[in-house]
Amino acid sequence: xxxxxxxxxxxxxTACVIWLHGLGADCFDFVPVVEMLGLPANHSVRFxxxxxxxxxxxxxxxxxxxxxxxxxxxxxxxxxxxxxxxSAADSIKDxxxxxxxxxxxxxxxxxxxxxxxxxxxLHAAAENQWPLGGLMALSTYGPTLDTLLEDxxxxxxxxxxxxxxxxxxMVRPSMxxxxxxxxxxVGHRVSWHEYAMAHEVCPAEINDIRxxxxxxxxx
Numbered sequence: 001x002x003x004x005x006x007x008x009x010x011x012x013x014t015a016c017v018i019w020l021h022g023l024g025a026d027c028f029d030f031v032p033v034v035e036m037l038g039l040p041a042n043h044s045v046r047f048x049x050x051x052x053x054x055x056x057x058x059x060x061x062x063x064x065x066x067x068x069x070x071x072x073x074x075x076x077x078x079x080x081x082x083x084x085x086x087s088a089a090d091s092i093k094d095x096x097x098x099x100x101x102x103x104x105x106x107x108x109x110x111x112x113x114x115x116x117x118x119x120x121x122l123h124a125a126a127e128n129q130w131p132l133g134g135l136m137a138l139s140t141y142g143p144t145l146d147t148l149l150e151d152x153x154x155x156x157x158x159x160x161x162x163x164x165x166x167x168x169x170m171v172r173p174s175m176x177x178x179x180x181x182x183x184x185x186v187g188h189r190v191s192w193h194e195y196a197m198a199h200e201v202c203p204a205e206i207n208d209i210r211x212x213x214x215x216x217x218x219x
Contacts (some may be wrong), residue, residue: 004050004095007034013046014100014132015108015217018092020050022139024065027051030114033110033201037210046104048095052088052116068116074184078175080143090123092209096130110216112136115171115199117145122179130155134216137198138163139199141171142179149186162213163205165197 004029021029025150027049034047050108059071066207080171092111099109110133111121118140125135135158160183164176173194185189189210195202 001085002051004048004054005031005048007031007047009046011042011044013102013104014044014211015110016046016048016104016120017112017213018048018050018095018099019136020068020092020111020113020120021065021066022037022113022115022117023057023071025114026066030201033209035214036203036206039210039213039219043214045217045219046099048099048183052154055084057178064181067122074187078141078143082144085144088120089127092120092124094126095125096124096128101205107133108217110134110136111186112174113140114138114201115140123148123181125158126155129155132158134159134161134212136161136212137176137179138201138205139165139168139171141170141175142182142208145179145182149182155186155188156208157166159216160188161209162190163195163208164191165199165202167197168199169183170199 019030029105049058052066054064054066056064057067057070070081072079087137093152111125113121119139122137122142123144162176162180178194180190193208195205
């Protein structure tokens with residue numbers, strides 16, 4: 001993984017949000033959202049935006065683009081390259097461990113991801129069973145949750161913020177709801193937020209994210 005884009009707070013960081021972009025985007029995709037969140041000027045939250053490698057994407061005719069994992073087929077269930085997924089999840093583990101080494105506690109770390117990026121953070125959190133400050137699963141789904149949730153018994157309960165556009169034709173809302181319900185069934189504290197949008201982010205969603213981050217990190 002290439003060096004991520006990092007936004008440091010004005011004072012020493014005591015919390016961290018690691019935020020993954022979606023297919024075809026880059027590490028700067030969600031940078032403008034940080035300013036839109038309108039956090040207090042004296043907040044102590046570090047924002048880390050990793051960059052996915054560029055590789056051929058099968059469903060796009062083999063056209064290379066930034067992606068966390070190759071998508072091999074769209075139906076009947078989305079088929080993915082599991083080695084790529086594991087590699088992406090391992091890179092997130094490295095980032096989490098680097099934050100721990102820098103003195104930031106696990107319960108002050110939030111993992112966030114949009115679309116493919118959301119699938120990766122759900123995988124990484126389920127696999128490692130970290131007692132995180134929370135997860136943000138934005139317009140995403142859980143292609144690997146079946147196996148991971150079967151293998152992991154009694155995971156620490158996490159606060160998970162799901163957001164989805166009801167007009168999303170890239171990742172259907174039902175795919176997000178399926179992940180939501182599976183995580184809820186094993187004891188996570190999940191909340192579902194639906195918006196009148198497609199596969200994107202909207203102002204109402206950003207406002208809800210702001211409120212949620214403030215609550216999770218006690219800003």
